[in-house]
Amino acid sequence: MFSFEYPYVFSLLLLVIVCMLFCKEKKRAIYFPNIELLTSLTRSKQVLLNALRITILSLLIASLASPIKTEQIILDNTQGHEISLILDASGSMAYGDKFRIVKAIMVDFISQRKTDKLALSVFADFAYTVVPLTYDKNSVIKMLDNIEIGVAGRRKTALYEALFLSSKLFNNSKSKERVAILLTDGRDNTDSVPLEMALERANANKIKVYTVAVGNQRDYNADVLQHIASSTGAKFFSANSQKSIEDIYQQINQLEKSDININKYEKKNYYFHYPLSLALALLLIYFWRKNTWSLSK
Amino acid sequence: MLAQEILLRAKKNVFTNKSAGELSKIRGEGLDFCEIRPYEPGDDIRKINFTASGKTGELQTNIFNENKQINVVVCIMLSSSLHFGSQRLKSETIAEVIALLSCSSIKQQNQTQLLFFANDEQRLLHLNNTGAVLGAIETMLSWDLLSVQPDFKMLNDYLLQQQKSMVFIIGDFYQQNDYSLIAHKHQLSTIMVRDTLEENPNFSTELDLVNATNSSSITANMNKGLASKYQKKLQVQDDRLFSHFERHKVNSGKLYTSDNAFIKLSQILR
Numbered sequence: 160m161f162s163f164e165y166p167y168v169f170s171l172l173l174l175v176i177v178c179m180l181f182c183k184e185k186k187r188a189i190y191f192p193n194i195e196l197l198t199s200l201t202r203s204k205q206v207l208l209n210a211l212r213i214t215i216l217s218l219l220i221a222s223l224a225s226p227i228k229t230e231q232i233i234l235d236n237t238q239g240h241e242i243s244l245i246l247d248a249s250g251s252m253a254y255g256d257k258f259r260i261v262k263a264i265m266v267d268f269i270s271q272r273k274t275d276k277l278a279l280s281v282f283a284d285f286a287y288t289v290v291p292l293t294y295d296k297n298s299v300i301k302m303l304d305n306i307e308i309g310v311a312g313r314r315k316t317a318l319y320e321a322l323f324l325s326s327k328l329f330n331n332s333k334s335k336e337r338v339a340i341l342l343t344d345g346r347d348n349t350d351s352v353p354l355e356m357a358l359e360r361a362n363a364n365k366i367k368v369y370t371v372a373v374g375n376q377r378d379y380n381a382d383v384l385q386h387i388a389s390s391t392g393a394k395f396f397s398a399n400s401q402k403s404i405e406d407i408y409q410q411i412n413q414l415e416k417s418d419i420n421i422n423k424y425e426k427k428n429y430y431f432h433y434p435l436s437l438a439l440a441l442l443l444i445y446f447w448r449k450n451t452w453s454l455s456k
Numbered sequence: 457m458l459a460q461e462i463l464l465r466a467k468k469n470v471f472t473n474k475s476a477g478e479l480s481k482i483r484g485e486g487l488d489f490c491e492i493r494p495y496e497p498g499d500d501i502r503k504i505n506f507t508a509s510g511k512t513g514e515l516q517t518n519i520f521n522e523n524k525q526i527n528v529v530v531c532i533m534l535s536s537s538l539h540f541g542s543q544r545l546k547s548e549t550i551a552e553v554i555a556l557l558s559c560s561s562i563k564q565q566n567q568t569q570l571l572f573f574a575n576d577e578q579r580l581l582h583l584n585n586t587g588a589v590l591g592a593i594e595t596m597l598s599w600d601l602l603s604v605q606p607d608f609k610m611l612n613d614y615l616l617q618q619q620k621s622m623v624f625i626i627g628d629f630y631q632q633n634d635y636s637l638i639a640h641k642h643q644l645s646t647i648m649v650r651d652t653l654e655e656n657p658n659f660s661t662e663l664d665l666v667n668a669t670n671s672s673s674i675t676a677n678m679n680k681g682l683a684s685k686y687q688k689k690l691q692v693q694d695d696r697l698f699s700h701f702e703r704h705k706v707n708s709g710k711l712y713t714s715d716n717a718f719i720k721l722s723q724i725l726r
Contacts, residue, residue, distance in 0.1 A: 184675075186662055186663055186664045186675060187661070187663055187664065188663065188664035188665070188666050188673065189663060189664075189665060189666065190536075190539055190540060190602075190665075190666050190667075190668040191540065191654070191657070191665040191666065191667070192535075192536075192537030192538075192540050192628060192630060192654050192668075193537060193630045193654070193690070194665055194666075194667040194672075194674065196686065196689055196690060196693070197657075197665065197674065197676060197686055198674050199689075200682065200685055200686060200689065201674060201676045201682070205674070205675065205676075449662075449677065
């Protein structure tokens, strides 16, 4: 991203304007007759010299403000977290506008995980991976935005299949911190993948699976969700309001904090020499115009 | 002190010089017969020469030279640009010109008027003796010229109301004016007082040049090139003015502050 390292230096431009108006250079002054005729001869040169003066000073100030281009360099990807977001997109999520609220909270969560890899999976009648693990947060947010209820069916809840599928995303992972956040408002009612197999896969890949149950307590199986969380070394949360869902994601965010300083640094490319060189070149032109303009004629 | 010095120098030059004749060449109301010529509308009917008219069969009129005692009007066009000079100020040179013309006029016993035109002000002095001339020189030297601009309308109005006179207009002539009507009515002479440095301002340095009229200033590197360009442009202006004088038979000349004013004036007004 292009920016200035010391943007406040541009306030010096005000000083330049004030000086141009009020702090005029003192020279020997004489009364001269017929000054109108002389003015007509010197006006264009005076305008040119003033323009050069202003340009040179502006360029010098721009150099002093230090134009830079900043790039984020991540030294060691294994130091960051890898997080898989698993979202229930079954028909029941439409009740109470749960799906929209959860999506908004997840977008906020994704934005806060600046140095982590993220993946997104959804499930209903079946489970599928929307975005595999990636640093491209914008794509994850965009895809999440486009997901609607029914993209994976409406009637069933393939919870274990989603866990299994999501766990497989970490097969080639080098990260030490692997996390899955599974959000649902129902209980598994498909036979595609048994719970044990899904848990085995999650444990094999050393994934901490945070489980979040939303909605009415009768609709989801708290014991199973608790079991999944505890057997992977994570926590089970339940919520029945927007605020409590927000709090849960905030807690997970705090629990799985990345050490940003170790993982990345900012590479700055300095560009001050370009305006500085241009200012010096214009300064030479200025002196040449000021002293030898007439001799060349 | 400077005024007395100028007057003494002028008196020495004028009163010891015998070369100037006292005859007037202005045709007018004098008794000195000049010629007979055919009558023209506007001629005085009292001067019709009936003898000559009878001989030729058409009206003839006598023409006389003007009386030797003529009216001399010296007009000084004051301006802030006169506050300039390398060896001496242009205003001092004009004071010397006033002294020379006045002494010369007094010597010939002419009626001499001196008029200063500046801004909206017009000051008239009658110069009948050298004491009045000294006062006129002192007035010229003590005039605060800063912020002063010449008033040509007042000059035109005044001179067009006066009887036929020998008129001298003195100034640096940077402002444009039409002198045709004045030249038609009077015997007009113009003396342009300049300084060599103002026509070729090669100061070889960067200067703040201040306009004495309004105190505005410009910065200019007054080197050889700019001086040359300025000189050429000024020359074009002056040439235009001198051709205007020539077209209207105005006796004109340029007097530099470094010139010997008496010799130069003698050449211009010969």
